[in-house]
Amino acid sequence: xxxxxxxxxxxxxRLFFTAEEQAAYATQVSxxxxxxxxxxxxxxxPTPMAHPFESxxxxxxxxxxxxxxxxxxxxxxxxxxxxxxxxxxxLDAP
Amino acid sequence: MxxxxxxxxxxxxLASGSCSSMELTRHFLxxxxxxxxxLNAWITVDEAGALAAAQAADRxxxxxxxxxxxxxxxxxxxxxxxxxxxxxxxxxRMLANFKAPYDxxxxxxxxxQGMVLLGKTNMDEFAMGSSNxxxxxxxxxxxxxxxxxxxxxxxxxxxxxxxxxxxxxxGTDTGGSVRQPAALCGISGLKPTYGRxxxxxxxxxxxxxxQAGIMARSAADIALLLQVIAGLDERDATSATAAVPDxxxxxxxxxxxxxxxxVDEFFGPGMDGRVAAVVxxxxxxxxxxxxxxxxxHLRELHLAxxxxxxxxxxxxxxxxxxxxxxxxxxRCAEAHSLYELxxxxxxxxxxPEVKRRILIGTxxxxxxxxxxxxxxxxxxxxxxxxxFHHAFEQADILLGPTAPETAFALGxxxxxxxxxxxxxxxxxxxxxxxxxAISIPCGEVDGLPVxxxxxxxxxxxxxxxxxxxxxxxxxxxxxxxxxxxx
Numbered sequence: 004x005x006x007x008x009x010x011x012x013x014x015x016x017r018l019f020f021t022a023e024e025q026a027a028y029a030t031q032v033s034x035x036x037x038x039x040x041x042x043x044x045x046x047x048x049p050t051p052m053a054h055p056f057e058s059x060x061x062x063x064x065x066x067x068x069x070x071x072x073x074x075x076x077x078x079x080x081x082x083x084x085x086x087x088x089x090x091x092x093x094l095d096a097p
Numbered sequence: 098m099x100x101x102x103x104x105x106x107x108x109x110x111l112a113s114g115s116c117s118s119m120e121l122t123r124h125f126l127x128x129x130x131x132x133x134x135x136l137n138a139w140i141t142v143d144e145a146g147a148l149a150a151a152q153a154a155d156r157x158x159x160x161x162x163x164x165x166x167x168x169x170x171x172x173x174x175x176x177x178x179x180x181x182x183x184x185x186x187x188x189x190r191m192l193a194n195f196k197a198p199y200d201x202x203x204x205x206x207x208x209x210q211g212m213v214l215l216g217k218t219n220m221d222e223f224a225m226g227s228s229n230x231x232x233x234x235x236x237x238x239x240x241x242x243x244x245x246x247x248x249x250x251x252x253x254x255x256x257x258x259x260x261x262x263x264x265x266x267x268g269t270d271t272g273g274s275v276r277q278p279a280a281l282c283g284i285s286g287l288k289p290t291y292g293r294x295x296x297x298x299x300x301x302x303x304x305x306x307x308q309a310g311i312m313a314r315s316a317a318d319i320a321l322l323l324q325v326i327a328g329l330d331e332r333d334a335t336s337a338t339a340a341v342p343d344x345x346x347x348x349x350x351x352x353x354x355x356x357x358x359x360v361d362e363f364f365g366p367g368m369d370g371r372v373a374a375v376v377x378x379x380x381x382x383x384x385x386x387x388x389x390x391x392x393x394h395l396r397e398l399h400l401a402x403x404x405x406x407x408x409x410x411x412x413x414x415x416x417x418x419x420x421x422x423x424x425x426x427x428r429c430a431e432a433h434s435l436y437e438l439x440x441x442x443x444x445x446x447x448x449p450e451v452k453r454r455i456l457i458g459t460x461x462x463x464x465x466x467x468x469x470x471x472x473x474x475x476x477x478x479x480x481x482x483x484x485f486h487h488a489f490e491q492a493d494i495l496l497g498p499t500a501p502e503t504a505f506a507l508g509x510x511x512x513x514x515x516x517x518x519x520x521x522x523x524x525x526x527x528x529x530x531x532x533x534a535i536s537i538p539c540g541e542v543d544g545l546p547v548x549x550x551x552x553x554x555x556x557x558x559x560x561x562x563x564x565x566x567x568x569x570x571x572x573x574x575x576x577x578x579x580x581x582x583x
Contacts, residue, residue: 011463016459018456035453047480055529079195
């Protein structure tokens, strides 16, 4: 991965890296990507396998089975305001 | 006195009245406290909850209301299973203070049988690791040699069972995380067929590979617990509808003439010759028990590691996108924008191995690389599954060493992720094909345990358990305890 690719992927992954971290990771990640790259030449069948058993997805009735436990769900929130999750401004300041 | 006893034996002791659940629970809690600093195998010990559950079990027994053979038996859960009101950290700073609002199905089903939860065990962060050194809570040490790793990611579960701090524990297996630590710690560990056990409330790593398992002293103990946790769960859409057999009844089924395929490729480059020799001796024991052992092949085995290290990180990068510092989990201080909140919370909350895998997963899923990496890996997965299918035309079960070597020294592979990934070379293919497999102790090299892996067709757990049980009736490897903890 070059510098530009690294920045793009880190941004997609929502991760920050210091220059030192990036240097440490870059070599390892490049080695791993090269390692898995051997698959490119493998004579594979055309159909991808997304799941161990390709059976139809089992559906259930669209019914509410869990109670509304607002208090329990909010108990783990790192920041709350008036019983709502608190986040910074969604739109960056102009 | 009770450290080495199996669940089956403890259950008999409870039934005969020779001990109470309270005595058992106190015994394991005391041992856990005594050895806490040496192994670092627990993240949470719930002494008050365990004693209350034990008291309730004893009360039921006194009133003739026993729930079953597991009522009053202590156990440990890997800290990846959600436990209502108790910390569920997944070995990560990200969830260091997380208390789940519900129980995982595995947790709920075992609790409904009266099992006593001692606590939650240490693990590689988000189950990503083969040595239990990526945990935010520090590495776990191997009870057989405290300078060595217990394997991973269910290293804490393996260590507590091996050291006699709990008679049985749950684990999870995405690429070998039940079987490899079971092998390195000298215990038995089953990874059931994909879909056999509900994953509801089991924190996700790679959803097409993850499966819950049991780590115990014997195959018979695994059968007892699997009976409870196996089966359809409407809360998990990937949970299988296949009927659940009577695993205990199948333990004694005749096995004469059963075809065992010894997979040549499992003894490939990187395999310690001494480990291979121990496994060959174990194969001879199976032969003496009347099983027909012949050579088998998995010719695409060399594709398994590259395939896994594309698919698992890709699925992980998607599953772990939910950790954003908003609704639960770690949140960075003083973020000025939403993007900064997400990125700093994730960067500070995840450890190096998790970040490395998220990066790789994001890369292989990104525009321009998806077809070459992710799609191609999904195609290669077909080859690997077909390979097993062909092998099972000639054999009823497949066999090989669980891991290429015995427990390695702490820190020996932390700087070289690719060397670490090789630890799971014989276990990963099984997850890619969704098959059941068990690791059982089959000997030692320089005083360190060696694991024998048995692999079966989908939903053939009863056969694997029967073969493992028969092997354990003929040997005593599963009864050996590390000297420092006996």
